[in-house]
Amino acid sequence: MTNKKDIAIFLLLVVLCAIVTALNPRFLSPANLQNTARLIGAFGIFSMGLGLVIITGGIDLSVGSSFALLGVLLSMMLTEWHLAWPFAVLAIVGLAALLGAVHGLLITRLRLQPFVVTLCGLLVYRGLARFIADDETKGFGDAAGFRTLQRLMTGSFFGAPTPFVAMAIIGVVMGVVLHRSVYGRHLFATGRNEVAARFSGIDVRLVIVSAYVILGVLTGISAIIFAFYTNSISPSSHGSFFELYGIAAAVLGGCSLRGGEGSIVGILLGTTLLQVLQNLVNLLGIPSSLNFAVMGGVILIGVVGDQILQRRAAHISF
Amino acid sequence: MRLKTAVALACAAVLVLAGCSRKGSSTRRLAFVTNNASDFWTIARKGTEKADAERADITVEFRLGEGAAAGQKRIVEDLLAKGVDGIAISPVDPANQTAMLDDAAQKTLVFTHDSDAPASKRECYVGTDNVAAGRQAGELLKSVLPQGGRIMLFVGQIDARNAQERLQGIRETIAGTTIEILDVRTDDTDQVRAKANVAETLVAHPDVAALVGLWSYNGPAILNAVRDANKIGQVPIVTFDEEDETLTGVKSGAIAGTVVQQPFEFGYQAMTLMAKVLAGDRSGIPSTRQLFIPTRVLRQNDVDEFRKKLTELRGR
Numbered sequence: 001m002t003n004k005k006d007i008a009i010f011l012l013l014v015v016l017c018a019i020v021t022a023l024n025p026r027f028l029s030p031a032n033l034q035n036t037a038r039l040i041g042a043f044g045i046f047s048m049g050l051g052l053v054i055i056t057g058g059i060d061l062s063v064g065s066s067f068a069l070l071g072v073l074l075s076m077m078l079t080e081w082h083l084a085w086p087f088a089v090l091a092i093v094g095l096a097a098l099l100g101a102v103h104g105l106l107i108t109r110l111r112l113q114p115f116v117v118t119l120c121g122l123l124v125y126r127g128l129a130r131f132i133a134d135d136e137t138k139g140f141g142d143a144a145g146f147r148t149l150q151r152l153m154t155g156s157f158f159g160a161p162t163p164f165v166a167m168a169i170i171g172v173v174m175g176v177v178l179h180r181s182v183y184g185r186h187l188f189a190t191g192r193n194e195v196a197a198r199f200s201g202i203d204v205r206l207v208i209v210s211a212y213v214i215l216g217v218l219t220g221i222s223a224i225i226f227a228f229y230t231n232s233i234s235p236s237s238h239g240s241f242f243e244l245y246g247i248a249a250a251v252l253g254g255c256s257l258r259g260g261e262g263s264i265v266g267i268l269l270g271t272t273l274l275q276v277l278q279n280l281v282n283l284l285g286i287p288s289s290l291n292f293a294v295m296g297g298v299i300l301i302g303v304v305g306d307q308i309l310q311r312r313a314a315h316i317s318f
Numbered sequence: 319m320r321l322k323t324a325v326a327l328a329c330a331a332v333l334v335l336a337g338c339s340r341k342g343s344s345t346r347r348l349a350f351v352t353n354n355a356s357d358f359w360t361i362a363r364k365g366t367e368k369a370d371a372e373r374a375d376i377t378v379e380f381r382l383g384e385g386a387a388a389g390q391k392r393i394v395e396d397l398l399a400k401g402v403d404g405i406a407i408s409p410v411d412p413a414n415q416t417a418m419l420d421d422a423a424q425k426t427l428v429f430t431h432d433s434d435a436p437a438s439k440r441e442c443y444v445g446t447d448n449v450a451a452g453r454q455a456g457e458l459l460k461s462v463l464p465q466g467g468r469i470m471l472f473v474g475q476i477d478a479r480n481a482q483e484r485l486q487g488i489r490e491t492i493a494g495t496t497i498e499i500l501d502v503r504t505d506d507t508d509q510v511r512a513k514a515n516v517a518e519t520l521v522a523h524p525d526v527a528a529l530v531g532l533w534s535y536n537g538p539a540i541l542n543a544v545r546d547a548n549k550i551g552q553v554p555i556v557t558f559d560e561e562d563e564t565l566t567g568v569k570s571g572a573i574a575g576t577v578v579q580q581p582f583e584f585g586y587q588a589m590t591l592m593a594k595v596l597a598g599d600r601s602g603i604p605s606t607r608q609l610f611i612p613t614r615v616l617r618q619n620d621v622d623e624f625r626k627k628l629t630e631l632r633g634r
Binding site for chain 2: 026029032042135141230238240242278285
């Protein structure tokens with residue numbers, strides 16, 4: 001069933017790419033494909049985590065603020081405290097996982113709503129980032145002592161940008177976890193009907209907490225990629241609203257905000273579509289002011305089309 | 319007799335010193351309110367602190383805004399309730415904050431700094447003449463593009479007044495030359511988008527003659543994107559403000575030049591002028607009610623000296 005949805009969004013993507021290529025053949029130039037693939041990788045990694053949380057019926061609004069907090073900390077660890085970079089990377093990913101665990105525990109143990117918990121996260125992490133950075137822009141200077149990490153994050157692997165390669169590897173792992181494992185089925189079951197899942201013996205709390213922890217880990221990885229992409233982290237604006245890109249990608253990719261639906265391929269196609277949309281705005285010289293309108297319009301077309309297809313499928317099966 | 323005089327003098331000296339250190343009851347309380355939080359304001363803060371330290375007749379309270387008009391309104395109301403004698407503010411949204419500024423101006427002395435609200439009843443504006451800054455950037459462009467060419471501009475929000483004015487200054491200067499503005503791309507202060515906009519411009523317009531960043535973070539965004547595309551030295555870059563990376567870029571020659579403001583002077587001059595006005599001396603207010611702090615163009619050779627000064631000001 002998810003396959004049909006994935007095929008629909010894939011077709012939408014292909015049509016869009018064909019139109020853009022016809023209007024500006026530079027769309028397929030290696031430089032442009034590399035630029036776009038790099039961004040797809042950076043956005044795709046955390047979007048998969050966000051999709052997982054959405055599949056369990058949750059949401060996370062704190063991702064963008066986490067990027068600012070983690071980015072600021074990464075810069076300070078590397079340039080001010082001079083920690084060894086492997087340690088700094090582990091610390092960032094670990095901290096992100098810890099934040100995810102805290103969200104999960106607040107949601108499952110105190111029965112707080114995910115929207116509320118992560119809304120608080122959005123505010124708290126942004127504030128902490130600004131406080132820790134003393135409201136100053138943080139950067140990486142000449143990257144002395146961690147050039148390997150910088151090269152890894154900004155470089156390419158046989159022509160493919162490393163963030164994209166990382167996304168592909170994580171995507172395969174996540175695909176297996178979500179669609180081919182017992183744990184994956186538990187995720188879907190929890191999202192579709194939490195009570196029923198609990199009665200059928202699934203440790204629903206553990207499933208939900210684990211989804212937030214996975215999102216945390218992926219947010220940590222994306223945070224490092226974004227920090228090196230911009231190479232400067234201004235705590236008041238870095239990553240602002242990026243959670244919405246993740247949510248939009250998940251919804252475009254067939255996830256239902258009510259939970260219980262979605263696929264990794266769909267989320268990655270959704271991410272790709274969003275990035276291609278932003279790319280075409282620049283490539284076709286569409287005024288920047290229309291950027292968000294174009295994005296919103298295409299998301300709407302995507303979900304309306306999906307809804308119509310579903311209804312038709314329901315009719316046929318009757 | 320001699321002893322008496324000595325004692326009297328000593329007493330007077332003690333009183334004067336006490337007055338200096340504690341700042342007596344006649345001290346005026348001034349507030350300096352920013353539009354958001356950034357490095358820029360850290361430097362302005364030093365300027366207000368210098369004015370505070372120099373003048374016995376004022377104490378300065380420094381308040382960071384949060385980037386929204388509502389937050390500034392709360393800060394201003396809070397300050398009015400405390401009964402401050404003067405507020406210098408950088409309005410986030412001047413057109414729609416006129417009523418708030420007029421209201422405050424009835425109760426206390428109001429200056430604008432950094433961004434002006436000319437329609438309001440503010441007493442004076444202290445800050446950059448962004449049209450003039452734009453002209454300086456335009457001159458830089460003319461010097462790096464003697465043959466002319468098509469250039470691309472980048473900014474967070476084009477409807478912001480300073481963006482408009484800088485753009486106007488650039489347009490005025492390049493009018494009549496063969497330099498042509500392709501477009502202005504905006505990123506809504508999303509720095510990932512800011513860099514992607516540049517990368518995509520380099521793809522869409524391989525012949526682009528120069529790249530101009532109108533807001534401070536656009537400098538590093540342009541520099542990083544051009545570096546990733548291996549086009550350092552091929553496309554001249556002109557920027558505004560003094561982000562660390564921008565300065566490094568100017569020093570290395572990757573950026574032709576950057577137009578910098580003097581936020582330290584915003585803080586210092588605004589507070590000093592307010593103190594004078596409150597003391598009854600209005601001679602410092604220009605007839606236009608706009609006290610412009612000139613902008614500077616930094617080129618390769620100016621960076622070291624500028625950086626040294628900046629480090630001192632930031633206290634790092």
